[in-house]
């Protein structure tokens with residue numbers, strides 16, 4: 001069978017990562033978490049004292065860090081200049097700054113190129129999750145999924161992940177980040193015209209996984 005390319009987009013807290021990883025593992029495909037790449041470059045900017053409020057300063061160094069993503073869904077790794085950053089990219093500091101960094105066109109151009117290279121070199125195909133995969137990164141993907149869920153469901157899921165986090169504060173931060181991601185000029189979070197929308201509000205994770213697996217199998 002020819003490699004199948006699956007794009008999964010949507011805001012945070014819709015179960016995108018859990019779904020994408022499980023679908024890839026179940027179907028023997030590679031997996032790419034593009035949010036982790038934007039988090040990694042943001043971590044590098046913060047670590048190197050780059051002013052996050054200054055897009056020109058960010059653009060000037062956007063090509064510097066070497067970002068390497070491992071695409072095994074059972075062990076998705078991410079490193080910057082040889083350092084494993086899987087832990088540090090999940091801090092609140094990086095989470096609150098990633099939207100500003102990822103809005104800079106030079107950052108997007110650089111990361112998009114990495115994503116296309118990985119997607120086209122996956123032997124059996126790949127599940128790529130993000131915000132602009134179906135619209136910009138891989139417009140010719142074999143299948144495009146757009147995951148949604150109510151803000152309440154999304155905040156509840158995220159606070160569950162961040163053990164003990166306040167649901168209201170999580171909800172506010174999440175809504176702010178989605179608004180920034182949806183309103184930026186360069187490839188905002190958006191549903192591609194030919195994407196299948198799946199509302200996960202009332203679905204369990206296994207149900208969402210099954211739904212997406214079925215859709216992929218129809219394309220193979």
Ligand code: C5P
Nearest residue numbers: 012034035036038098099102130131132
């Ligand atoms: O998916 P995750 O929540 O880890 O994404 C972190 C951030 O990375 C998003 O809020 C967004 O600013 C950025 N991102 C993006 N384009 C993508 C994936 C993530 O701009 N394809």
